[in-house]
Amino acid sequence: MAEQPKQSGVKKTGFLPIHTNAFDRVFIGTIVFVAVHLFWMRFLEVHLPLFLATILSVVIGWIIVARG
Amino acid sequence: MHKQSRWRSFFFWIAASFITLFPIYWMFLISAKSRVEMYGKPTFLIRSFFSENYIKTLTDPSFQQYMLNSIIVSTANALLVTTLALCATYALSRFKLVGKENIFFWTITNRMAPPAVFLLPLFLLFTQAFTIGEWKLYDTRIGLILLYCVFNLPFAIWTLRSVIDGIPKELDEAAMIDGANTWQVMTRVIIPLARPGLAVTAILTWVFAWNEYLFAATLTSVKARTITTGLAEFVTVTGTNWGQMAATATLTLLPALLFLGLVQRHIVAGLTFGAVKE
Amino acid sequence: MRSQSIGWLLLAPTLIILVIFGLVPFFYVLVVGFTEWNAFAANPGAHFYGVENYRHLVFDEQLLYSLWITLRFAFFAVLSEIILGYFLAQLMMKDFPLKGFFRTIHTLPLMVAPIAVGATWRLLTVPGLGPVPYYLDRWFGIDYRLGSFADQAFWTTVLMDVWHWTPLVTLTLLAALSSLPKEPFEQAQIDGANRFQIFRHVTLPMLKPAILATVFIRMMDALRTVDEVWMLTGGGPAAATRYIGLYIWRVVFPKTDYGYGSAMSLLALYLTIVMCWLLYVALVARRDLPKGD
Numbered sequence: 001m002a003e004q005p006k007q008s009g010v011k012k013t014g015f016l017p018i019h020t021n022a023f024d025r026v027f028i029g030t031i032v033f034v035a036v037h038l039f040w041m042r043f044l045e046v047h048l049p050l051f052l053a054t055i056l057s058v059v060i061g062w063i064i065v066a067r068g
Numbered sequence: 069m070h071k072q073s074r075w076r077s078f079f080f081w082i083a084a085s086f087i088t089l090f091p092i093y094w095m096f097l098i099s100a101k102s103r104v105e106m107y108g109k110p111t112f113l114i115r116s117f118f119s120e121n122y123i124k125t126l127t128d129p130s131f132q133q134y135m136l137n138s139i140i141v142s143t144a145n146a147l148l149v150t151t152l153a154l155c156a157t158y159a160l161s162r163f164k165l166v167g168k169e170n171i172f173f174w175t176i177t178n179r180m181a182p183p184a185v186f187l188l189p190l191f192l193l194f195t196q197a198f199t200i201g202e203w204k205l206y207d208t209r210i211g212l213i214l215l216y217c218v219f220n221l222p223f224a225i226w227t228l229r230s231v232i233d234g235i236p237k238e239l240d241e242a243a244m245i246d247g248a249n250t251w252q253v254m255t256r257v258i259i260p261l262a263r264p265g266l267a268v269t270a271i272l273t274w275v276f277a278w279n280e281y282l283f284a285a286t287l288t289s290v291k292a293r294t295i296t297t298g299l300a301e302f303v304t305v306t307g308t309n310w311g312q313m314a315a316t317a318t319l320t321l322l323p324a325l326l327f328l329g330l331v332q333r334h335i336v337a338g339l340t341f342g343a344v345k346e
Numbered sequence: 347m348r349s350q351s352i353g354w355l356l357l358a359p360t361l362i363i364l365v366i367f368g369l370v371p372f373f374y375v376l377v378v379g380f381t382e383w384n385a386f387a388a389n390p391g392a393h394f395y396g397v398e399n400y401r402h403l404v405f406d407e408q409l410l411y412s413l414w415i416t417l418r419f420a421f422f423a424v425l426s427e428i429i430l431g432y433f434l435a436q437l438m439m440k441d442f443p444l445k446g447f448f449r450t451i452h453t454l455p456l457m458v459a460p461i462a463v464g465a466t467w468r469l470l471t472v473p474g475l476g477p478v479p480y481y482l483d484r485w486f487g488i489d490y491r492l493g494s495f496a497d498q499a500f501w502t503t504v505l506m507d508v509w510h511w512t513p514l515v516t517l518t519l520l521a522a523l524s525s526l527p528k529e530p531f532e533q534a535q536i537d538g539a540n541r542f543q544i545f546r547h548v549t550l551p552m553l554k555p556a557i558l559a560t561v562f563i564r565m566m567d568a569l570r571t572v573d574e575v576w577m578l579t580g581g582g583p584a585a586a587t588r589y590i591g592l593y594i595w596r597v598v599f600p601k602t603d604y605g606y607g608s609a610m611s612l613l614a615l616y617l618t619i620v621m622c623w624l625l626y627v628a629l630v631a632r633r634d635l636p637k638g639d
């Protein structure tokens with residue numbers, strides 16, 4: 001489901017502790033995006049509105065896709 | 069040379085087999101006992117075979133219906149899956165298709181996805197979207213037959229993959245040069261050579277379709293119920309008739325026992341998507 | 347040259363079925379998860395609801411409890427199966443009479459319908475009928491009632507899963523063990539390594555891919571266990587063995603709260619993917635390992 005054993009594309013070594021290609025990084029970005037939102041709703045939404053989570057996770061996602 | 073250790077392993081495996089078989093043996097024992105014999109101090113031998121549990125089960129019209137449904141669904145599914153998987157595997161093995169490996173991989177994700185997750189959307193689709201006029205896919209055998217392809221097709225493709233890859237390409241190329249078309253190559257070269265593999269695939273997919281419970285329980289109500297749902301119905305009824313439940317369960321696992329010897333060498337390779345070859 | 351179109355034609359029926367019954371439900375549940383849709387509500391149609399469903403989900407204590415025990419169940423079941431399966435595979439490597447016969451018997455649980463596995467274990471453990479409660483009481487004075495004690499119910503489901511799936515682990519590891527080359531073991535023995543050292547430095551590294559594949563496959567299956575547990579305990583006592591699949595199936599369905607149920611299904615799918623991906627990364631794709639498949 002998650003991993004792609006023979007995905008075409010350039011293998012790259014960024015700050016993530018694994019070899020990733022473009023697909024892997026988009027996948028990780030999506031996973032993080034969902035996780036940030038869920039945790040935000042559970043713990044932080046009382047104090048801070050949800051769109052901050054969206055901004056935060058887009059930034060994290062961008063970093064992962066670009067540098068991961 | 070290690071005579072003693074040979075026998076030690078032997079006795080160990082007798083004990084292990086005992087543990088494996090005991091629950092099944094116990095179930096059979098209960099199915100052969102009358103209500104009076106069942107309770108109290110457990111007895112592990114059959115004094116007299118109490119056949120009423122089986123007779124009652126087998127003569128029950130709704131059980132007969134379940135049995136018939138199960139046989140139809142499993143057989144149709146096994147035939148459909150084996151045919152489609154043969155075509156698909158042949159295509160993936162012999163043609164240079166774009167994204168071949170990704171297609172192979174995508175098929176596994178279908179098999180790995182938790183069925184419970186798809187119950188609700190499938191239920192809604194079966195009752196509300198997949199309809200033609202009054203007719204719904206819900207509670208039909210054809211619905212189950214098609215749905216079971218989702219987990220059986222990937223299994224069949226991965227089992228057949230090594231079989232088809234094992235047939236030398238030169239054979240069908242030679243047939244092609246002799247003027248055979250794809251259909252003729254399939255029926256004259258591939259199918260005869262792949263016959264044992266196809267048989268194993270068909271049997272295993274048959275067993276998996278027979279064993280399936282969750283979808284059958286959710287996507288049928290009266291007409292298309294299968295034997296596994298019939299077995300589960302014993303639980304919800306108050307004052308379970310244990311003898312009849314044991315008899316039904318014994319009948320449910322009968323095919324597994326029958327086919328075990330034929331397919332046991334292949335089941336592991338299939339269940340692990342070829343990650344393990346024997 | 348063969349034409350590509352024939353290839354695609356042969357592949358088409360398979361792809362169509364997998365798309366209709368595999369991908370379509372996925373996207374459908376994705377959409378429905380963002381709607382409020384309750385057949386019995388004042389406004390029974392589906393209408394857009396934003397992330398409200400998920401807002402409720404993360405505070406749903408019952409659901410979180412269900413997820414927690416599912417993870418616990420999968421962890422203990424898979425761990426015991428791997429350890430036990432390894433020892434059984436090692437024992438299978440030895441030479442002894444009637445080996446093929448024992449192997450066949452050992453394969454049997456893999457073929458049995460999960461629902462029938464649940465039925466057999468229920469017959470073993472029903473008070474008054476099964477030998478397990480009888481002898482536990484007789485010999486050890488243990489009061490064994492699945493319907494009353496949460497811990498007993500939990501561990502019995504783990505045990506049942508071990509009974510059902512250890513053979514798969516045994517046979518995969520057996521296949522891996524028998525394909526290992528002999529030389530490293532002989533070399534290690536010449537070097538005077540003891541049994542544990544051989545296991546730690548020779549067997550384990552070479553078996554790693556097979557063990558990982560097995561853990562991965564077993565984990566996916568354990569996380570979605572429904573049939574056996576439903577048959578054995580019905581998810582009880584209370585909610586002690588109501589694993590996530592059972593929860594979705596037995597709790598969400600009767601309520602006809604389709605929007606919320608879809609959101610929950612998606613969350614379960616998300617967590618399954620994340621769990622397996624983490625497992626995969628932690629075990630297989632680490633950078634210090636050579637990249638391969």
